[in-house]
Amino acid sequence: MPDVFLSQDTSSRSIGAREVEIALRTELVRRGGSRLVLTGSRGAFFLEPLVEVEIGGVRVGYANVRSEDVAGLLDNGMLEGRPIEPFYIGAVAEAPFLRGQERITFRNCGVIEAGSLTAYLDAGGGVALRRALFEFDALKIIAEVKHSGLRGRGGAAFPTGAKWQTVADCVADEKYVVANGDEGDPGTYADRMLMEGDPFALLEGMAICARAVGAHKGFIYVRAEYPRARTMLQKAVEIAHGAGFLGADILGSGFAFDVEIRSGGGAYVCGEETALLESLEGKRGMVRPKPPYPATVGLFGRPTVINNVTTFATIPPILRQGGEWYAAMGTGRSRGTVALQLAGSLRTPGLVEVPFGVTLRDVINTYGGGVPVGRQLLAVQVGGPLGDLLPESGLDLPIDFDAFTDIGSMLGHGGIVVYDDHTDPLQLTHRLMAYVAHESCGKCAPCRLGSQRAAEILESIRKGEGQPGDLQILDDIAFAMRGSSLCALGAMAPTPVLSAIRLFPDSFGVGALRHFAG
Amino acid sequence: MALEALQKIQSHAGYVSDAALNQLAIALGIPAGELLGVISFYSELRAAPPGRHRVCVCHGDSCAAMGAHHIAESVESYLGVAPSQTTPDGQLTYEKVYCLGNCALSPSIAIDEDVQGRCDCDGVVQQLKRFQKIKDA
Structure with a gap:
């Protein structure tokens, strides 16, 4: 019997995936056989709840399934991959929304069982960490990250390799690695998808960083509004510990690194790195003047790498396939891929991972499907609530950190919110x-x-x-x-x-x- | 470590009472006023008991673009309370939040930790009625 896949991320559950899971589980047990694999979401939220069935190595999809549809779908041959109207969308990877994307950071999201270390390792996870522990020294790890051209995905776009270098060069009794999962920008959800759908990628990225800079303690700061992400991470940390993927002697290398999960308190400013550090220290999340930068004086006054969740999750593929491979994609000084989060008044909003350089118009029309029929586009806001409002005529801007900075705006964390003419x-x-x-x-x-x-x-x-x-x-x-x-x-x-x-x-x-x- | 300690107290008691605050201040050796400062800074921390359940209406950019203010108006007029207030029966605390991370399915609300997407005013009010029924029963 084929495996059946279903997303259980917060968004999918917000439109009925939990009820579909219960119905599917009951029916599959009754009919005997198929395994139900719970994943994160692929980010094509307009298709959720999306049930996928693996037929001959290809996953075909049934979109917008409600719990009351499940029995009928099974009766009509869903497990044989029959094209049942109006649910059937064919091969999921070939769906128009997903076909043109370059999934690197989000390679596992919606694809593998969420929170399963076995599934993560089967999908190529852990290779990069082994390389960082047994093949590469700190210099070589940092060199690969530098070669990749990776810049921070939280919003500031600071070169990740340079940040790691600074911390590695510091002499201190203790250093820290902090993952910023505060994701406060309204209109963004990439970090949430990763934390819920591929938590081990984040842990692996952090462990590699710790190895590169000589840190033994890490924190993941998760915003209070993401309880499910926190639960998934907590479980993942426990599993990783049990399997020697984290802990006192990672994979038998003698290298020690531990991760603790901390909750935010519902304050937007805590996404700012120095406010986040204050909050991690238990205080009011007040911004610190910079310099000194956290890389030299960070958490508890120690040198600290603080990177966004999406940045860390991009590290394993870079180390596995090489910095040059990653840098081959993109444009100008924005290398690799970017996770754009479409939201607001669009027909098919969702997460789009594409190489830097595509135009905003292309992303909004090709993936987002444009504004719904009968509405007119008023403005597009990129980069969160502090980002520029762009008119229709400004949409030919390429998705590139520097192109946005040049017009006094910012790409930020990649949130794109479309407002239509119903907005004042x-x-x-x-x-x-x-x-x-x-x-x-x-x-x-x-x-x-x-x-x-x-x-x-x-x-x-x-x-x-x-x-x-x-x-x-x-x-x-x-x-x-x-x-x-x-x-x-x-x-x-x-x-x-x-x-x-x-x-x-x-x-x-x-x-x-x-x-x-x- | 004040924040973490306060979060733990709140997760057990639902809020941070004056008594708990004073005890914690002594235990940590820091002034109670400083702890109050931490509580007032973080919108998730409460110094007063909340309702039995919590309904949050998202006002993030995407939800705002999709008519979140209509949802908020419906909730406010049905419950008869303003944001951050609790219904007189102690059943529901109503809050305005800024982004539940469910932006591709706007507008969103959350009832306790249960996020719901593509909401409409009638559907939300229907759900709130459920809580009233639980109370009546």
């Missing part, structure tokens, strides 16, 4: 600025006061109570925040507001200049 630009910018005011850690005045004042002004404009000169004040606040905030939260917060004023002057003009016009 004023309401949107007010909401974004109020969010920053709420999430500001309060350490520096430009962010603490600037965001509050800007949110108040935007609210008054929204209510039609704008005063002459409001836009000038907003511009002044933006100038102060950009130039003198301690971290990106304050420095980037004015970005969407300024771009909205530029793109939709009428929305702002009518209210703000009412007194002039009158």
